[in-house]
Amino acid sequence: MIAYSRPKKTTCTGLERLADCDRASRSRTGSCPGQESISRSGRTMTDQRFPLRLDLKQGAVDMSHGSGGRAMAQLIAEVFQPSLENPLLAQGNDQALFSPPPGRLVMSTDGHVISPLFFPGGDIGCLSVHGTINDVAMAGARPLYLSAGFVLEEGFPLRDLLRIVRSMGEAAQAAGVPIVTGDTKVVERGKGDGVFITTTGIGVVPDGIRISGELARPGDAILVSGSIGDHGVAILSKRENLGFATEIRSDTAALHDLVAAMVAAVPEIHCLRDPTRGGLATTLNELAFQSGVGMQIREERIPVAAEVSAACELLGLDPLYVANEGKLIAICPGERAESLLSAMRAHPLGAESAIIGEVVEDPMHFVQMETRFGGSRIVDWLAGEQLPRIC
Amino acid sequence: MIAYSRPKKTTCTGLERLADCDRASRSRTGSCPGQESISRSGRTMTDQRFPLRLDLKQGAVDMSHGSGGRAMAQLIAEVFQPSLENPLLAQGNDQALFSPPPGRLVMSTDGHVISPLFFPGGDIGCLSVHGTINDVAMAGARPLYLSAGFVLEEGFPLRDLLRIVRSMGEAAQAAGVPIVTGDTKVVERGKGDGVFITTTGIGVVPDGIRISGELARPGDAILVSGSIGDHGVAILSKRENLGFATEIRSDTAALHDLVAAMVAAVPEIHCLRDPTRGGLATTLNELAFQSGVGMQIREERIPVAAEVSAACELLGLDPLYVANEGKLIAICPGERAESLLSAMRAHPLGAESAIIGEVVEDPMHFVQMETRFGGSRIVDWLAGEQLPRIC
Incomplete structure (x- = not known):
């Protein structure tokens, strides 16, 4: 329960020099002779409480x-x-x-x-x-x-x-x-x-x-801010020491600037959520359940990087369920979707944004996907555990 | 990153009954026949997402x-x-x-x-x-x-x-x-x-x-809201399966009501801190260091329950360094100390409050204690680890 306190005084490293040091401290003019001086960053700060500094290399x-x-x-x-x-x-x-x-x-x-x-x-x-x-x-x-x-x-x-x-x-x-x-x-x-x-x-x-998970309405558009699955595949490849020709990197990023741009462009956004654990599929199911609606998405519209797609195939993963740490899902009124897409694509973290589907009426709250081959399948919640300790 | 969502709909336990259930859900009139009904507390709520309920006894x-x-x-x-x-x-x-x-x-x-x-x-x-x-x-x-x-x-x-x-x-x-x-x-x-x-x-x-750790001033009084060491001794006795004649219980408690009464009575309070890990001794040292002052406390004024004192003696612990989870230290101008003490004693969680010492000028920022025997000793920071994982 102690917080990260920042000592305010210039003091010595050696306890034996406390008396000398104290004079320096009281005069508030600087550090003890021969001792490291306090810096605004605190990086070279010494402290009378600690006779020896921590060994940050071997400790x-x-x-x-x-x-x-x-x-x-x-x-x-x-x-x-x-x-x-x-x-x-x-x-x-x-x-x-x-x-x-x-x-x-x-x-x-x-x-x-x-x-x-x-x-x-x-x-x-x-x-x-x-x-x-x-x-x-x-x-x-x-x-x-x-x-x-x-x-x-x-x-x-x-x-x-x-x-x-x-x-x-x-x-x-x-x-x-x-x-x-x-x-x-x-x-x-x-x-x-x-x-x-x-x-x-x-x-x-x-x-x-007013943005909240229960506000999706039939007719709304569903957008994603970029390619999915990068984070999960990056973790798994590191964990298993898999060497892919192209290193897959986590997409971890802070999305608040992107969100600020989106909200400024389209204040009518209904829902935002980041598809982390459980991936895009589970997050869409959460939103469908919370809003009491269904969703129709199109596989060909969902951005997946070629190397992530290949890795998922190799590893037996479905990118729809793989975690992301720098992507978001947005749901907004259909007539505002193009404006929102433009705002998202104008931001570096949303350059690959896409409209991937729409909200529909569905008392079962199903998320359904039109596949590349023209069929349709239900995209369910993640059951069990695909990738433990992904975040 | 999923939060604790509360499903809003009345649904079924069995997936095979989804269709029936959905009708009930849409009509918003109640639960499916033969199924548990939703309650405001959610305790008997069922959910179409989960075909079987968790086994809260054996699971x-x-x-x-x-x-x-x-x-x-x-x-x-x-x-x-x-x-x-x-x-x-x-x-x-x-x-x-x-x-x-x-x-x-x-x-x-x-x-x-x-x-x-x-x-x-x-x-x-x-x-x-x-x-x-x-x-x-x-x-x-x-x-x-x-x-x-x-x-x-x-x-x-x-x-x-x-x-x-x-x-x-x-x-x-x-x-x-x-x-x-x-x-x-x-x-x-x-x-x-x-x-x-x-x-x-x-x-x-x-x-x-305005209450903060750097505001203690020479002449201020130091108060504690009750007997110290109960939490740490309770944990240790449980951990080591020690059976004392009187069970020592943790003092864990929420102190915000006590604080509200104190602040109402004496808005001039300078410092408040709960002496958890490191105990009374370390917390006083933190405050002395942060404020650039010294402290003089009197051992006979510090409340310690007889059974805690006995247990500490048996276990080789110093109650000054034993953690508390329902006590606080208060520092206020000396002339307001009696008013603060009265306010604290009027609250059930402060009934055993005491004035234990005063803030003094000391360029070394030492906490010194007048012992029961009339001597004086420096009460230093806790060094090392007395009781791991105490909170």
Whole structure:
């Protein structure tokens, strides 16, 4: 429950120099002679509480890093705080304080247990930032702030942790959505799996926007923002050490800018959702069920990259059920579909957007697909487990 | 990333009855003949998506419950949703939408990895609700909403999960702070430890209140809201199967009502913090460091229950470093200390409150304690790990 506190004072590394250091600290003029100086980034900051700095090359997480005591304070000061630094985090309390803009807020949370932790196109760090930003954005909201809760396994290399936390910090900075508060727990070796990260986000919904899963109506168009299946295939190929001629990379990305452009162009959007676990097929079923409608999609309209399609064939996967981390589904009134498509294609993350079908009346709430061969089949919910620990 | 969606329609258990059921659903008059009827609580709700109900007595979590597909939807519909139900959760999206009252907000997050999951006085479910409510309240805020992210281990008994989620729901309801959105992940057997829960909370800070860890000033009084060490000793005694003559119970409790009474009585409170991991000693050191002050406390003033004191002696623990889950430290101007003490003692959760010391000038930021025997010793940060996985 200790938060990521940012020490405010310039102090020494050696406990034996505390007295000297204190004078420097009181005079607020700088660091002790011969000691590293504090920097705004905190990266070279030293702290009287910690006689030795963490060994970020050879060191590992141990149980004391979750104790709430000095070791945890050091992990926060030397790993988390420099990588994630922002003024709200720097408040150093167990909570972050801010004044949100007026209006409706959304809140969303997402745990990340992906294996492997590092994969082509990303890692658990940036994924945990993108995933929650996207869940917030799918209400049409502008994400404001994130929190992050870590569960670390004893023995996890500190260099990997640092790499992950830096990736989070970079993703958060690139997205303009700071991580303002956090928490760290440590479990014994064999009681976790390296690192799990649960992020929570809040965002503000522009006036006049109402986007929700139950608002799809017959006659609405169904759009997808790009090719599907990249993330899941990237993870599986890494996990199984499959070498494809072309490396397939995760599409992990923060979609809030794309959403902002979409909402500005077509405020009448009814539904947005990111097809992560369960893929496009399951997400469409969720929306059909929630709205009490059916859906008709056309296979030939659904963008799938050639290499993903080939990999899926090889691996026995159906790309419709493979997870994505940088794509969204949009449902809007049919007459606004072309405008929405244009807005999506004008954004780098929506360049391959397509209208893939329409919402229909169907008391069974089925998602049906016209296949390439002209037939029709029901696209059901994902049953069982196609790819465990995909996000 | 699927949220806890609450199906809105009355449907059948048997897929073979879908057609019949659909008629009932369309007429919105009730359930299928011979089928369980929908209830407002959702506890007896059936759903056309799930031909068989979960076996909540003998069943266990399997990987498919984290897949994002039908099995996960069923876990949500039959375990999470009925236990946590509230109108915001019922929105059924990947995020909850609400209009907070105007003003400054706080956000806090807390992971829970406690072992054992069930202990005298509580369980990981209510603990995960109380812990985050308390972190929000320690800014003087009124907690508004919580989110919950679960990491489940394959093989975890569904009956234990249900018990935990119900405990969360009850704690949230008792506190008046609903869990409005959530997420569930599943990891393979041996890659987790039953269940980890990360909760995040937001709250609103009353106008005119400014409570933060860096605001302690020399001359301020230090108060604690009751006897310390109960939680840690309760966990350890359960973990080690120690049988004390009097069962020691965790003090896990939501402190936001107590805080509201305190803030109403003494708006000038400078600091509030709950002494969880690391105990009273470490929390005081955090505050001293953050505020750049020293502290003088008196051992005889610190409330410790006789049985906790005896258990600590037996176990070689120092109660100053043992975790609490229902206590807080308050720092306020010295001249307001008696008023604050009266307000705290008037609340059931603060009946044993005490003034335990004062803030002093100390460039070393030491916490010093006058012992029972008249001596003085430095009370340092917790070094190393006294009790792993205490929360």
